Amino acid sequence: MAAIEISGLTKDYQSGFWRKRSWRALDGLTLNVEQGEVLGFLGHNGAGKTTTLKLLTGLIFPTAGTATILGKPLGQPETFRHLGFLPENPYFYDYLTAQELLDYFAQFFPMTAADRVRRRDAVLESVGLVEFRHLPLRKFSKGMLQRLGIAQAILHQPGGGLLAEPMSGLDPTGRREVRDLIVQLKKEGRTVFFSTHILSDAEALCDRVAVLYRGRLVGAGRISDLVIPSLGREPHLEAIVECTPDCARALLGAVLLLSTKPAILSGGQYRIDISERDLPKLLGHCQKEGLRLVSLNPVHPSLEEYFAELSAVAASRASGPSGGRSQP
Amino acid sequence: MTLTSPTLAVARNTFREAVRDRVLYNLVAFAVILIASAVLFGQISIGIQKIILINLGLSSISVFGLLISIFLGIGLVYKEVDKRSLYALLSKPVRRSQFLIGKFLGLNLTLLVNTFFMSAGLWAALYYLTRGFEHGDRYIFVAIYFILLELSLVTAVCLFFSCFSTPVLSAIFTFLLYVIGTFSSDIRAFGELTKSAPMKVLSTALYYLLPNFSDFQIAGWVSHGRPVAGSLILLNTMYTICYGAVLLIASIVVFSRKDLK
Numbered sequence: 018m019a020a021i022e023i024s025g026l027t028k029d030y031q032s033g034f035w036r037k038r039s040w041r042a043l044d045g046l047t048l049n050v051e052q053g054e055v056l057g058f059l060g061h062n063g064a065g066k067t068t069t070l071k072l073l074t075g076l077i078f079p080t081a082g083t084a085t086i087l088g089k090p091l092g093q094p095e096t097f098r099h100l101g102f103l104p105e106n107p108y109f110y111d112y113l114t115a116q117e118l119l120d121y122f123a124q125f126f127p128m129t130a131a132d133r134v135r136r137r138d139a140v141l142e143s144v145g146l147v148e149f150r151h152l153p154l155r156k157f158s159k160g161m162l163q164r165l166g167i168a169q170a171i172l173h174q175p176g177g178g179l180l181a182e183p184m185s186g187l188d189p190t191g192r193r194e195v196r197d198l199i200v201q202l203k204k205e206g207r208t209v210f211f212s213t214h215i216l217s218d219a220e221a222l223c224d225r226v227a228v229l230y231r232g233r234l235v236g237a238g239r240i241s242d243l244v245i246p247s248l249g250r251e252p253h254l255e256a257i258v259e260c261t262p263d264c265a266r267a268l269l270g271a272v273l274l275l276s277t278k279p280a281i282l283s284g285g286q287y288r289i290d291i292s293e294r295d296l297p298k299l300l301g302h303c304q305k306e307g308l309r310l311v312s313l314n315p316v317h318p319s320l321e322e323y324f325a326e327l328s329a330v331a332a333s334r335a336s337g338p339s340g341g342r343s344q345p
Numbered sequence: 346m347t348l349t350s351p352t353l354a355v356a357r358n359t360f361r362e363a364v365r366d367r368v369l370y371n372l373v374a375f376a377v378i379l380i381a382s383a384v385l386f387g388q389i390s391i392g393i394q395k396i397i398l399i400n401l402g403l404s405s406i407s408v409f410g411l412l413i414s415i416f417l418g419i420g421l422v423y424k425e426v427d428k429r430s431l432y433a434l435l436s437k438p439v440r441r442s443q444f445l446i447g448k449f450l451g452l453n454l455t456l457l458v459n460t461f462f463m464s465a466g467l468w469a470a471l472y473y474l475t476r477g478f479e480h481g482d483r484y485i486f487v488a489i490y491f492i493l494l495e496l497s498l499v500t501a502v503c504l505f506f507s508c509f510s511t512p513v514l515s516a517i518f519t520f521l522l523y524v525i526g527t528f529s530s531d532i533r534a535f536g537e538l539t540k541s542a543p544m545k546v547l548s549t550a551l552y553y554l555l556p557n558f559s560d561f562q563i564a565g566w567v568s569h570g571r572p573v574a575g576s577l578i579l580l581n582t583m584y585t586i587c588y589g590a591v592l593l594i595a596s597i598v599v600f601s602r603k604d605l606k
Contacts, residue, residue, distance in 0.1 A: 030606075074436045077604040094438045102436035108429045110358070112365040124354040125437040169433055179436075 018088060020177050020208040021050040021073065025082035028068050042068040044232040045082065050177075050210050055203050057219035058212040059324060060229035066212035067105055069229075070181050073210075074102050087176065098126060101170030105181035105212075107162055111155035115146050115165050118154065119172060126173040140168040145194065159186035167195060177208035184218050196222060216321045228324060230331035240320055252293040253277065253316040259286045264307025272302050286311060351439040352447040359451020360458075363417055372416075373459055376409035377466040384470050398474055399568035402467035403488050407564070410460055410496045411523065417455065418503025419515040421448045426605055435605070442597045449504055449593060456496045464489050481570025487578060488567045494585040495561040499523060501592035502556065508600040525551075526558035556588055 028043040043065040050056045060066050071077045073084060075092040089096045109118050116137065123133040141147050144164040149157070157165065163186045170178055183199070184192045199222050202209050213219055219226050220240060227237040236243060260269055269287075273280050275298060276289035291299055296313075303310040363369055383401040422445070425431040434444065471482070502522055506515035525532075529552060536548030560581055563573060 030604075071605070074432075076432060076435060077606065078602070094440050097436055097438045100436075102433070104429060104432035104436070106429075107433060109433060110362065110430055112362055121354065121358055122433070122437055125351055125439055166433070 018052075019049040020052045020054070021048075021084065021086050021210060023048045023069075023073075023082070023084040026069065026072055026079055026084055027081040028065075028072060028077065029080040041232055043072070046229075046234055048227055048234060048237060050208055052208055053203070053206045054224045055199060055209045055222055056211075057223035057226040058210065058229065059214065059216065059219055059226055059320075060212075061214065061328065063231075064229040065232040066229060067181060068232075070102075070105075070179050070210075070212060073179055097175075098173065099176045101173070101175040101178040103166045103170040103178070103180040103183055106159075106185065107166035109154050109162065109165065109169075111153065114151050114153055115141065115157075115168075116150040118165065119169060122169050122172055128173070136172055136174070140172050143171075143198065144168045145191075160188060160191050163187055164191065164195075167198065171198075171202070175207070177210070178202065180209065180211035182213055183211050184213065184215055192218070216319070216324055220320045226320070228327055230328055233331070235327050235331045236323075243320075243323055254291050254293055254296060255288065255312075255314045255316050256291055256299060257286050257288050257311040257313075258299075258303065259309045259311050261307045261309070265305075268302060268305055268308060272299065272308065275299055290316060351437075351443040352450065355434075355439070355444055355447025356450035356454060359421075359448050360454045363452065363455040366417070368416070369413060369455075369459070372409050372413055373462055376405050376463045379405045379409075380463065380466040380470050384474055394474055395471070396568045398470060399467075399485060400564050402470060403485070403492065403564035403568070406460060406463045406467065406489065407492045407495070407562075409463065410456055410492055411499060413459055414452065414456055414496045414499045415503060415516055415519050417452055418500050419507055419512040419519065421452060421504055422507040422600065423510070423512050423515070431605060441601045445504065445508075445597055445600055446593065449500060452500050452504075453497055456500065457493065460489065460493055460496070479570060481567075481572070484563075484567040484571070484573050487573045488563050490578070491561040491563055491581060494581055495558055498556055498558070498585055498589055498592075501589045501596075505592050505596045505599070508596050508603065522556060523558060526556040527562070528559065529555060529557040530559045557584070560584075 024047050026043060026046040027041065029039050029041050032038045032040065046065070046069060058066050058069065068077070072079050073086060073091065075094075079091070084091050086096050087099050110121075113121065119137040119140065120133065123137060126133075128136065138147075141150055144167055146161065146164055146168065149161060154162070154165070163183070167180070167183060170180065180199075183195050187195060196218065199209055199211070203222075211222075223240065225237065225239050226243065228235050258272060273287065273289065275291045275295045277292060278290045281288040300310070302308055380402045383398045383405075386397050386401060425434070431444075435441065467485070471485075472478070499519060502519050503515060506518045510518065532548050532555075533552040536545045536552065539545055539548070560577065563577075567573065
């Protein structure tokens with residue numbers, strides 16, 4: 018059984034004074050998240066990521082479609098005994114301290130008083146807030162609130178976590194710590210479903226990603242499966258060649274012409290990007306006087322490129338006759 | 346395993362929020378000063394010092410209690426939705442109904458504690474003036490109990506409006522309902538006197554539909570040491586429980602279907 022099963026989930030919002038105008042924030046999302054999997058939910062601002070997480074946590078209600086979390090339908094408070102949620106840009110009661118907030122939230126779970134204290138101290142330690150435990154939350158920075166948000170999400174050792182932009186507002190050290198935390202959750206066999214638009218985080222952490230564009234799922238799968246076939250282009254290589262003073266100018270010109278991108282000159286070495294089929298030509302040139310091949314590496318398309326390509330394709334479709342975000 | 350009831354946990358936190366709100370202390374302090382100043386008013390009112398003191402004291406408790414209940418009540422739900430602090434709370438095993446009832450109980454506890462301190466001020470001022478208590482003074486407790494019932498109803502009205510309206514509109518609606526409810530018996534009397542059948546039906550419907558606050562206001566009565574009938578205590582208690590329950594259920598119905606955008 019999948020940890021999260023989403024089937025045709027749709028959300029329309031009404032706007033205007035008489036609430037007659039309607040727009041679709043999420044359009045028929047169907048997606049499964051397996052037990053113990055880390056799934057990254059990608060999309061531009063307004064793509065529908067937050068709407069999906071709010072639907073899954075029962076904060077808003079679907080217009081159509083269904084979803085189950087750990088086998089239970091949406092809107093069952095008991096589900097949250099096994100699920101943690103980090104809201105986007107979390108805000109907590111600013112009259113409480115970090116310790117008081119965690120004590121308050123811990124009361125909602127079946128734990129003994131001793132367990133509550135132990136778990137509270139453990140999560141404060143894991144997010145690096147021990148020394149700020151008695152500071153009122155109104156004095157917390159955005160990054161500290163984000164850490165506290167993660168602490169309250171894992172307070173009860175849930176089997177799965179829904180995390181909205183978990184790295185948002187964190188400095189590089191904080192981001193690395195949250196990454197390590199997600200890796201740790203994965204090692205412990207917990208399911209993590211997190212939204213982000215920081216693609217390097219998704220690349221570093223996710224088993225699979227799902228990409229939303231204007232409320233529609235436009236791609237889902239393992240990163241390695243998604244990026245190479247989707248780009249549909251021949252393999253590229255990054256070569257670094259060194260040019261000695263006695264190198265013929267024409268020869269250098271011929272090498273630079275092979276590059277599909279502008280060459281980068283640094284310390285007398287040229288970094289060029291060539292198509293794999295031009296490799297014999299490059300090797301031929303490098304056997305001549307004055308040129309030396311320093312290194313040669315395959316270029317892996319990044320998730321960022323995949324994301325940009327998908328968005329461009331989706332945008333071109335959207336600008337077609339049917340046009341833009343669907344009207345229900 | 347010690348699992349605290351989610352409702353009680355929310356109620357405790359609501360009380361803690363109110364206790365840490367500095368504005369609340371200003372209101373209570375102001376009310377206590379006003380009650381103390383009633384001693385001075387009493388001294389310039391020859392022969393009726395005690396009546397003035399009890400009237401002014403009970404009115405102060407009622408007015409400042411009303412201000413506190415409206416001031417805190419209008420933000421009970423709205424503030425949590427607006428600041429999104431509710432997102433983290435409702436992603437715990439807490440039902441929306443438990444959250445609402447907890448909020449309601451928490452504010453009632455706050456009002457109970459505030460009323461206790463303001464009443465202590467009144468009793469102290471009364472003792473200072475009369476150097477002793479009379480048998481009829483015990484009905485002041487009943488008047489204070491009625492104020493608490495009234496404030497509980499006001500809180501329920503606030504909570505209901507807070508589920509779907511902004512704080513400013515909630516405050517206006519609640520205050521208007523309070524004013525209308527204070528003149529509730531006049532609405533009924535108007536219905537009995539009018540010769541127009543539609544007006545009679547309308548005024549009778551309004552009398553039963555709108556909260557009736559007029560029966561809670563017995564300050565003038567007890568200030569003369571007159572006894573309060575047990576039946577009135579029972580009826581007012583039952584009325585508060587029933588009307589408050591209807592308002593709470595309506596709030597739960599509205600809030601349970603609300604999208605927390």
